[in-house]
Amino acid sequence: GDSVTQTEGPVTVSESESLIINCTYSATSIAYPNLFWYVRYPGEGLQLLLKVITAGQKGSSRGFEATYNKETTSFHLQKASVQESDSAVYYCALGATNSAGNKLTFGIGTRVLVRP
Amino acid sequence: EAAVTQSPRSKVAVTGGKVTLSCHQTNNHDYMYWYRQDTGHGLRLIHYSYVADSTEKGDIPDGYKASRPSQENFSLILELASLSQTAVYFCASSDAPGQFQDTQYFGPGTRLLVL
Numbered sequence: 001g002d003s004v005t006q007t008e009g010p011v012t013v014s015e016s017e018s019l020i021i022n023c024t025y026s027a028t029s030i031a032y033p034n035l036f037w038y039v040r041y042p043g044e045g046l047q048l049l050l051k052v053i054t055a056g057q058k059g060s061s062r063g064f065e066a067t068y069n070k071e072t073t074s075f076h077l078q079k080a081s082v083q084e085s086d087s088a089v090y091y092c093a094l095g096a097t098n099s100a101g102n103k104l105t106f107g108i109g110t111r112v113l114v115r116p
Numbered sequence: 117e118a119a120v121t122q123s124p125r126s127k128v129a130v131t132g133g134k135v136t137l138s139c140h141q142t143n144n145h146d147y148m149y150w151y152r153q154d155t156g157h158g159l160r161l162i163h164y165s166y167v168a169d170s171t172e173k174g175d176i177p178d179g180y181k182a183s184r185p186s187q188e189n190f191s192l193i194l195e196l197a198s199l200s201q202t203a204v205y206f207c208a209s210s211d212a213p214g215q216f217q218d219t220q221y222f223g224p225g226t227r228l229l230v231l
Contacts (some may be wrong), residue, residue, distance in 0.1 A: 004158065034218060045120065045206065045222035046159075091158065095218055103174075104220060106151075106158030 002027050006092045006107035014115045015084055021077040021110045023066075023092035034095040035068050035075040036104070041088045049077075049090070087114045119143065122207050122223035129230050135194040137226050139207030147210045148190040149174070149220065150182060152203040159206060165190055166212075197230045204228070 006023045013019050027033040037049040037059075050059035055070035066077045075092060092107040120141045129135045141148065147166050151159040161174030163182035171182040179201060181193040194201055204227050208220040 038222075043224065045224040046208075047222065048219050051219065093158075103161065104159070106160075108156060108158050109153075 002029055002033070002094060002096065002105040004092050004094055004105055004107035006090075007110045008108070009089075009111035010113055011110060012113045012115065013082055016081045019077075019079045019082045019086070019112065021090055021092070021112070023075045023077065023107060025073050025075065025092070025094045025105075027073075027094055027096070030096040032070075035066070036093040036095060037064070037066055037075075037077050038091040038093060038106075039088045040091070040109070046091060051095075082112075082114050084114045084116050087112060120207055120209055120221050120223040122205075122226050124226060125224065126227040127229070129194075129197045129228065131197060131199060131230060133197050135197050135201075135228065135230075137192040137194075137205055137207075137228070139190045139192075139223055140188055141190075141207075141209040141221070142188065143209050143221055144187070145209035145221070146187070146212050148184065149208040149210075150180075150190065150192045151206045151208065152176070152201075153206065153225075154203045162192065162205075199230050202228060202230045 003026045007021045034053045036051045038046040039049045040046045050061040052059040052068040058067040064079045089109045089111045091109045093104045123138045149164040150162045153159045165171045165184040183191045204225045207223040210220045
C-alpha cells in the first residue's frame with residue numbers, strides 16, 4: 001500500500017534558524033499522487049499548509065516551501081527562518097483521488113519546537 | 117471560514133462500554149471522514165461517507181461503526197470499547213473528489229482514553 005515516512009520528532013530549533021523536515025513517499029495505488037503538508041497548532045485541528053499536485057512543482061505558504069520530486073519520491077518541507085509561532089506538529093501526506101473520496105495517507109507527524 | 121467541530125473533546129470510557137463521537141461541519145461538503153492517530157502512527161482512516169445515510173469502510177474499520185444522518189453530521193460509534201481504541205480521533209470534511217477540491221478540513225480532535 002501507500003506509505004509516507006517523515007523526520008521523527010521532536011525537532012528543536014532556535015528562532016531565526018532554518019528548518020527542514022524530510023518526507024519520502026511510496027505510492028503503489030496511484031502513479032501521480034497529490035502531496036500535502038498539514039500543520040497542527042496546539043489545541044487546533046490539522047490545517048492545510050501547502051499542496052502540490054504536479055511533479056517538479058514547488059508549493060509555498062507562510063514562508064514554507066516544498067518541492068514535489070518524483071525521481072527521489074520526496075517532498076521535504078523547508079523554511080529559511082522560523083518563528084516561535086511555527087511551533088506545531090507537521091504532517092506530510094499523499095492523496096489518491098478516486099471514488100473513495102480524497103483518501104489521504106499520512107506520515108507520523110513531526111513535532112517542531114522553536115526556542116525564542 | 118470552513119468549520120468542523122467535534123464533541124466531546126476528550127472522554128474517558130470503560131472497557132466494554134459504548135462510546136459515540138460526534139462531528140459537525142458547516143462547510144456544505146459531501147465527504148466526511150473519521151481518522152485515528154496513535155503514537156508512532158500517522159492518521160489512519162476508519163470510515164468515510166460521501167452522502168447522507170451511507171457510510172463506507174476505510175483502512176481500519178474493525179470495532180467501529182459510523183452513522184451519517186445528515187450532510188452536516190457524522191458520528192463514530194464504538195459499541196464495545198477496548199483498550200486498543202485509546203487514541204486521538206479526527207473528523208474531516210471535503211468537497212467531492214478532484215485534484216482542486218481535495219483539501220480536507222479537520223476538526224480539533226477528540227482524545228479518547230479507554231480504561
